[in-house]
Amino acid sequence: MIRGPSIYSLYQNFALAKERQVIVLRRMAALGYLTNEQAQAAVVQPIRLAEERNVGLVGIRAPYFVSYILPYLLERYGENQVYNGGLRVYTTLDFDMQAAAEVAIREGIDGARKQNLSVTQGALVAIEPRTGHIRAIVGGYDFSESQFNRAWQARRQPGSSFKPF
Structure with a gap:
């Protein structure tokens, strides 16, 4: 290093x-x-x-999580510092929980499709209740197909998801 x-x-x-x-x-x-x-x-x-890179999020780990924090980083530090400045960013993401969340969304949507339900997308946000830390974000079935992050960009009402809190 x-x-x-x-x-x-x-x-x-x-x-x-x-x-x-x-x-x-x-x-x-x-x-x-x-x-x-x-x-x-x-x-x-x-x-x-080298020419400045066009850093895409397809192919990286937890792209929906990164797409959530990237606008904040760009606003705070600027594009040059974010992409070329060697920043180290520490987050509350739990990679094991993120992987499990991605599997859960895919399996849930695949299961719905097998039952001939017209479910094509889903979203999941895992929050640690005690701290409010975001541990995982999945914003859709496959980031390479759709970069729209339904977890935070869809502006949906949370409905019954808040009952446990």
């Missing part, structure tokens, strides 16, 4: 990142990972920044 990824980000502070590059290359030469010539050649090599 690189030390201080957001501090030494080329997108945030090019000069500081270049300074750190020189330190690391010299250290690699001192430890025998590179020759002095290789280190010097790397130092004078121009740094080319």
Whole structure:
């Protein structure tokens, strides 16, 4: 793991990142990972920044959860810092509970379809009652087919779901 990824980000502070590059290359030469010539050649090599990525959520773990917190992060830190700044984001997500929630939604909808019911989508939010922490969010049957997050974007009344509380 690189030390201080957001501090030494080329997108945030090019000069500081270049300074750190020189330190690391010299250290690699001192430890025998590179020759002095290789280190010097790397130092004078121009740094080319990669194009900003279009980060899609398809294919990542818990995409509906991420789609819930991403607007907050973008508003608070800005697009460049979120996508290129090396942020570490800590959430209340429980990956085991998230996986179970995704299975529950899929199996529930698949079961309804087998009974010829016209259920095509569903949503689930698992909240820890004592703290209010969101432990899992599933906003639909398959994120790759529909990125609409029914868990928080559908604006539905909670109905009987609040009776246990």
